[in-house]
Each structure stands twice: as C-alpha cells, then as structure tokens.
Amino acid sequence: MCRIRLQSVNELLLGVYDYLVLYLGLLWLGFLTLGWTLVAAPLYPLLPKHYAMRWGRYAIMALFRTYLASLSLSRRVSFDLTELDTLRDETSLIIAPNHPCLLDAVMIISRLPNVACVMKSELMKYLRFWVKTQ
Numbered sequence: 001m002c003r004i005r006l007q008s009v010n011e012l013l014l015g016v017y018d019y020l021v022l023y024l025g026l027l028w029l030g031f032l033t034l035g036w037t038l039v040a041a042p043l044y045p046l047l048p049k050h051y052a053m054r055w056g057r058y059a060i061m062a063l064f065r066t067y068l069a070s071l072s073l074s075r076r077v078s079f080d081l082t083e084l085d086t087l088r089d090e091t092s093l094i095i096a097p098n099h100p101c102l103l104d105a106v107m108i109i110s111r112l113p114n115v116a117c118v119m120k121s122e123l124m125k126y127l128r129f130w131v132k133t134q
Helices: 001-042 049-073 103-112 121-125 127-133
Strands: none
Touching: 001 049, 049 103
8 A cells, every 4th residue: 555655656746847847948948048049139230141140050059959958967858869960061951850849940950050940931920939940
C-alpha cells in the first residue's frame, strides 16, 4: 500500500515538474527573444545590411542554442542535432519540418546560421510571428 502511494506521489511530482519545464521554458524563450528584439531593433537601421543580417542570424542562432541547452538541463528533453551540423556548409537546401510546433524551427535555426523561413503571408498580420521571422 505504501509503495503504491509513493509511486503515485512520484508521478504527480514528475507531472508538476514537466508542467514547470514546459511553461517556464516558454517564458524563458519569450524573454530571450524579447531581449534580442530590444537590442536588435535600434541597431538594425544603423548597421550596413550585410553586417546586420550576418550578426542578427548569428545572434538568433546563439539565442536558440541557449534555449535548447537550458531545456536539456531539465533532463526531461534531449536533442541530438549532429545531423544538422553536417548541413552547415551546404550552399542551397530546402528543409521542410513537418511538425506543427515552433520547436522544429528553433532546432534548425540553432544549428544552421544562414536560414530563411518561408511562410504564409497571412501570418505577417500577427506581431508574434513577425518578430520570430525577422
């Protein structure tokens, strides 16, 4: 009886932990992207386009790597992105993630610095999508 009760308590605690990892992780991603937007927005018109694009993409790549690393610290998710690293020096590719979540794009952008997203023009109406695509 005691063992069954302990197991259900462990499952409950693990569920609470998973919930916290998910939602605090999303909050962390929002904080990171907002912080970068506050830095990048004033710099963008001041820098030559070539440098702004290169530094911006590198910063976003580093930001997404930080996010994925922080998720991995939770020990509830792990990412093996070594196959994406082999694509880094390719010149022309089309990568089409087929899952309806943002995490696919985050994983790809975290490993490939020179990436452009293609999406429906209707999504540009929403600021949250616009910020992520810049």
